[in-house]
Structures are given as structure tokens and as C-alpha cells.
Amino acid sequence: MFKKVLASIGIGAAKVDTVLHTEHLQPGQKFSAEVIITAGDVEQDISGLELALMTKVKVESDEGDYFADHVLEKWSIVDQRTLTPGEELRIPFEARLHSETPITQISQGLNQSVVWIATGLNIDFALDATDRDPVYVYPNEAVKAFMQAMEKLGYKLVKSDVEKGYLRTSNFNSTSGCYQELEYKPAGLKVFGPKEVELSFVPEAHKTHVLIEIDRMFGSDGYVDLTIEHDQVNLSQICDQLEHIFG
Template sequence: MFKKILASIGVGAAKVDTVLQTEHLHPGQRFSAEIIITGGDVEQEISGLELSLMTKVKVEGENGDYFVNHVIDKWKIIDKCTVAPGEEKRIPFEARLHSETPITEIHTGLNQSSVWLATGLNIDMALDPTDKDPIYVYPNEAVRTFMQAMERIGFNLVKSDVERGYLTAPSFHSTSGCYQELEFRPISQSVFGIREVELSFVPELHKTHVLIELDRAFRQDGYVDLTIEHDQVNLSKICDQLERLLN
């Protein structure tokens, strides 16, 4: 009985660990993992096992901005099972990273974008042990080339964060409940009369949509959007498109 009481507060309870085949992924890429449940000191009933793709989103509050955890995607692994003392259960798992997963592997002075997998083990009459595994998310070719084009026409990436909400434009609509903003500033303040450009990407299977927010001197913010087909990614062409849009 004493061991059961200890297990109910997490001492000697069952543990969960997710082992990814690789932590380095692109949005929309398939990944494989093995979820390992290790029994504790007493037999315990598992009433659910879920895997969640998580990020931190910035929200506005009365006292300023703050960050909260946001679930991008979620998968139910099992509904119910029993774990004997010291028993080890290994569960293979495959899924696809959400296409709108924020990019974490970018070079900027202030990178506030993070992504991880959280494995939650629901144990009857006990605390909920959770395993957190960071994911390193890289831009697809279209996004990477677009960012290179911004640098080539005279802008530096200075900040990255993720905000709560949805993006809507005539040709696309985001679905994850959050969106990443990449903030660029001109190397020279005279570049196109623009003080700041914020980019948000909404990738799909064969194309990536881009929402561009322009902060011009002495003018209100404006929005433009375009779509890059993945089989037509060309740095010079994107540079030309950007120069026309920004002019």
C-alpha cells in the first residue's frame, strides 16, 4: 500500500520516454519514434498515452506580451493498458510533422521559436509524467531561398517568434492556430523607404505561401502575399519579385 501511495505522487511510478529516429526535421516531413513505457514499483493502470507537437506562442496581455505553450498537433497512441512493476513496453510510432511547424534552425540575433514533442502518460490516481523532446526544424527549399533573397536585396533577419492566431489571404488559410513571424530590417534605412518587413510562411505539399507585412516610413502597414511552387524555386526570380513588391 505504501508503494502505491508513493507512486500516486510520482515516486516509483511508471515512466515514459520517446526516442526519435532523428530530431532534425523539415515541416511536413515524416518521422519515426519509439515510445518506451517503463513500469515502476507497483502495477499501474494507464488510461491514455498521447504525443503532442508543441511550440511557444506570443500573446498580448494587459501588462505586455508573454509566451504560452501551444499544441500544433496531437496523436493518441493507446487508450488503456496495465503496466506491471519493472515491465517495459515499446510502442513504434510514425507520423508527419505539421506543414506549418515553426522553423527553429535560423540565424538571427533574437530567436524565440522553439518546437518539441511532449509525451503524456495518463495514470489513474497518479501524477501525469511527461517526456519532452526538442525538435530542430529546418526551412524547406522555398523558405530558405526566400530568406536568401531578402538578404540579397538588402535586409537582415533580426527576430523570430511565433504568435497565436490564423493567417488568411485570398489564396490560402493557415490551420495550426499559430504562425511564425520573421522580422527583417534594411541594412540601409533608404532601401525602398521600408523600416521593417515581417514574413510568415504557410507551406503545403507542393507550394509555399508567403504573407508579407510592410512597415513603410510615413505610411500605414501594408500586406502582400505570393505563392512559390516547389518545382519553380529560383533565387533570381524571387529577388525580382521582391523588388517589384517592395517598390
């Protein structure tokens, strides 16, 4: 009885750790991991073990903007189990990153985009054990080509962050409850053309949708959306399309 009370306040509680076999990934890419649960020195009942793909989103409110954790995807690993003292469980796990996972590997500007995998172990009458593993997310070829095209056209990436909400156009809708914005400004003084461009990407298995928000020096602001098939990525064509859109 005394040992059960010790477990209930977290003394001798089980520990959990998730080991990613690779933390360098692209949105939509498969990954594998091993979840290691090490029991404490008392018997404990696990009521659930979950992994969650997380990011940090900017939320707008009447009191001002703030950042909050956001779940992109969640996976249940263990439902219920009793751990015996000193027991170690090793659970292999395989899944796929959500196709709309924000890019984190951005070398320019203020980068406020982060992604991680959180592990939660719910132990009856005990404190939760948690684990947090960063994931380094790289752009797919379509997104990379758009970023290169913006640079070639004389625009500099000044900020990237993840906003809470959905993107909805006549051609596509996002599903993750958040979207990344890459904010570009002209590298030099431009009297005509956009003074700011924001790109948001919604990748799918074989194509990537792009929402372009244009803030012009003179004239009205506007939105344009494009879709690039992954087997038809062409940097020169993307440059031509963007030049035409920017006017």
C-alpha cells in the same frame, strides 16, 4: 493495498521516454520514434499516452504580451493498459510534422522560435510522467529562397517569433492556430523603401504561401501575399518579385 497507495503518490511510478530517430526535420516531413514505458515496482493502470508537437507562442493581452505553450498536433499512442511491476513497453511510432511547424534553425537575430515533442503518460491515481524532446526544424527550399532573397536585397533578419492566431487572405488560410514572423530591417540606411518587412509562411505539400507585411518609411503600410510552387522555386525570380513589391 499499501503498494497501491505508494503508486498514487508517485513512488514506484512508471517512467516514459520518447526516442526520436531523427530530430532534424522540415515542416511536413515524416519522422519516426520509439516510446519506451518502464513500469515501477507496483502494478499501475495507464489511462492514456499521448505525444504532442509543441511550440511557444506570443500572446497579446491587455496586461501585456506573454509566451504560452501551444499544441500544433497531438497523437494518441495508448488508450488503456495495466502495467505489471518491472514491465517495459516499446512502442514504435511514425507521424508527420505539421506543415506549419515553425522554423527553429535560424542563425541571425533574436530567435524566439522553439519546437519540441512532449510525451504525457496519464496513470490512474498517480502523478503524470512527462518527457520533452527538442525538434530542430529547417526551412523548406521555398522558404530558404525567400530568406536568401531578403539578404541579397540588403535586409537583415533581426527577430523571429511565433504569434498566436491565424493568417487569413483571399488566397489561403493557416490552420495551426499560430504563425511565425521573420522580421527584417534594412542593413544600411534607406531613405526610400520599407523600414521593416515581416515574412510569414504557410507551407503545404506542394506549395508555400507567403504573407509579406511592409512597414514603409513614407506612405501607408500594407500586406502582399504570394504563392510559390515547390517545383518552381527560383531565387532570381523571387528577388525580382520582392524588389517590385518593395518599390
